[in-house]
Amino acid sequence: MPDATHARIEDLVLRADEAVRQAEKRAADRQHPRGKLTVRERVERFVDPGSFVQIDAFTRHRGGEDDRPYGDGIVAGHATVDGRPVCLYAQDFAVFGGSLGEASAATAQKVLDLAVKIGCPVVGINDGGGARIQEGVAALAGYAGLARRHAAASGVVPQISLILGPCAGGAVYTPALTDFTVVVRKTSYMVVTGPDVVRAATGVEATLDELGGADTNATVSGNAHHLADDEDDALDWVRTLLGFLPANNRDPVPEYADDTSPGLTATDYELRGIVPDSENAAYDVTEVVSRVVDDGDLLAVHDGFARNMFCAFGRVAGRTVGVVANQPAHNAGVLDIDASEKAARFVRFCDAFGIPILTFADVPGYLPGVEQERGGIIRRGAKLVYAYSEATVPLVTVVVRKAYGGGYAVMGSKHLGADVNLAWPTARIAVVGAEGAVQVLHRRELAGLSGAARAEREREIADRLRHSHSSPYLAAELGYVDAVIDPADTRVAVARALRLLRGKTVGVPFRKHGNIPL
Template identity: 45%
Template sequence: MEDFVRKLRERKAIAAGTEKDAAAQHQKGRLTARERIELLFDPDSFNEIDTLVTPRYESYMGGKGSRFGDGVVTGFGLINGRQVFAAAQDASVMGGSLGEMHANKIVKAMRMALSYGCPFVALNDSGGARIQEGVDSLGGYARIFDANCEASGVIPQLSVILGPCAGGAVYSPGLTDFIFMTENSYMFITGPEVVRSVMQEQVSQEELGGGRIHATESGVAHFLSRDDQECLLKVRELLSYLPSNNMSDPPYVPPRDDPERRCPELEELVPVDPQKPYDVREVIASIVDDGRFLEVHELWAQNMVVGFARLDGYVVGLVANQPIHLAGTIDIKASIKATHFIRICDAYNIPIITLQDVPGFLPGTSQEYGGIIRNGARLIYAYSEATVPKLMLILRKSYGGAYCVMSSKGLRGDLLYAWPNAELAVMGAAGAVNILFRNEVKAAEDPKARSRELVSEYQEKFNNPYVAAARGLIDDVIEPRDSRRVLVRALHVTLSKRDRHLPKKHGISPM
């Protein structure tokens, strides 16, 4: 009994962390593992498990083997009133390095989350594999990867990088649905020293794999925050849009915003001139409940906008071309971004609303050599495979193959609408006239005037939504101000699609 009490007291002392360890963390602008847990979960709701676990090879720990928990805090609690499991690596214990028992704790929490149908959040802050444990630590990473794959597409998995995450450790976040990073965190396969010695490249940790690099250049990070506090609040916000598992619906929130509200501002936000840019996020804010939109991958592939919002209280996923970046064309990065997001929505029963204003795929050798055909095909596959409600609204341009790949009728889009000034065609009128009537224009007394005349005729006959509506390729032509109420009504009728709530359809594989 005395020994048990002694162990409990020792555990509590260790759980609090030493003043020195806590001070070191705060100097780096980072919170301790338990401070992060307290901030992430609803007050007084977290229940820790496996608190007495110790490293298997205590003799290699330099006297630190008696520190219970083995460098990671695991357990469950409430986030926004719903059960969530989590694992928070504790950098104050052996640098948060991963050993056999450390990995076992994480895997146990993950499998419990999977068994009970709860989201899982991993708070990463680790020096990597525990060298003292050799291959046992590597085997631990493999078990974590396997658990990630088993849970993929069944329960939401979120990775939060709040410190170092290097080597094999990066692949667990890479297998999860969303990755959050802070500006003072970093991820890379090999560190600057190895890069310097092998590749003769001089690069810092931040330049190689800092949060901003992964949010803007690689696209590895879906969200970037200034510090731990902002990051964890954003995790809570994202979870408010996700269901607990793939057999549940996303959380419904009774709306304050009138579902019949008109949006006259849309007639001013989107210029009639197809050459003039605008910010599609303003269109989204006008249509969705209370203008609230959680953008995913905000800083990467900015010619495509994706994210979550609510429409009459129901969670929806938005996919939209962004005319202020690359004129809203679809390139490799945009294809990857939209594909991953669509598969997330489909796995977790979230209806998809597509806002189209796209002149086509981005041309050029860099795109062709980089595999735009393969990546564009992935986007097609994702839209075709998705069984959730698929609504689409054409705001302005919808040209060529880009029309086909974004939720068209041919890809089993449910209800499709267009604004009166929308242009649906193989290409723009000027390009079409240049190909079809080149000789006629050259032979005219005034080629420029004849070209303008032919462009106007082509525009009137072919480049308008009424031709597509007459052939059933879109369901209706609507006024911009009616966009919200039309989409709300369309959402209500399509929510009853009969091919939803299937057993696990697929995992969210890296794209």
């Protein structure tokens, strides 16, 4: 190569590097005072060192020659996380407020197309003001095109969104189409309309935090799957999540060394003492689950929302499982609208990506009440029934304490297609609890008693019904429970079942898709 050409190329490279440095300095001046990282700092902290390859670095929006920054406010490309490929795009708030224009939308769409082609997860880092007003319908078309690609990629590759700044208007719907969304305290906002619009349209006064702050989205609306303390926490959670997920819907789940001890350990015996004898006493189901999964390692999903249902990723015998469990520590682990939808979506994600589902049932049934009925508990609760019924991945269920009424049927019962169903000897499986059955089946007898005599008779009948109507051995007689096991044997029994089911095949009749409840 001639010296002159070499010098010219070297000069162009130096000028480009200097332009990037200057842009990064301007971005740091804007972002750091807000407690936020710059777009390149985010990318660098998220991916493996030196692995990021940027695409469309020189793309620019259409228009005049002035104020046409390279990249058009988005940094996108591919990299590795823990050695595994990932595609990503990140909005740059320092350029046009991170708004999406025709050029930046095309770049984001290109990244999604690439992720589907090569079969790897895609991560979107959102920090922008929505569609770029100056570009009009072209910006709106960009969001619509991005949404269409998210929908097409759903169930094909894992899709994860981080909301690290404002996200408003139509911009909120593309993250809502992805599988997991992460927000950060104090800096993340997701709203369709802001306080001014709400006030003008309805007369209601509400702050931005009340409408769409991080806490609201993570605990009230359920739009966010993880509430991070800061951006590093958010990025770390996503890295951890990717470690549990396959690259796409055709790849197997990540596999680690299977060091499951065939013999019982001291931790196994602890399972005998965690669950209280009383059906109504609260306890933390994670104390049970953590003693069954490898190394007690769990990554909770949607942990702040519908806390009466616990969903998490863990590993059993070295392979990823999705855990679904009633949480008696919150509202007795009852099934309601939010818990049903939370678990249904998690089950469907696991099924789409070949992740076995491990269910722990301790449920008093569905939550009664006018609010639940008018809110659509029938159609929305049916989503969980549908999700389990349609699932073809290995399904293992453990009835820990009680499983009453529709709650028994819904929580991974044999009748919905579960492969292996286990129960502890202290489990109770029935239409209603013994105390409730007494009032229905023996109301005439009890009507003639009062005071201490009635209370004593109720206790006697309830004790009898526990043995004659709700014993797990009765369900085992009918084949609805495959084995009644010592709680200390749970870890070994679950691992054995999941190993057995690794080769599970299911003959599913051909159809385009089913129709989820309204």
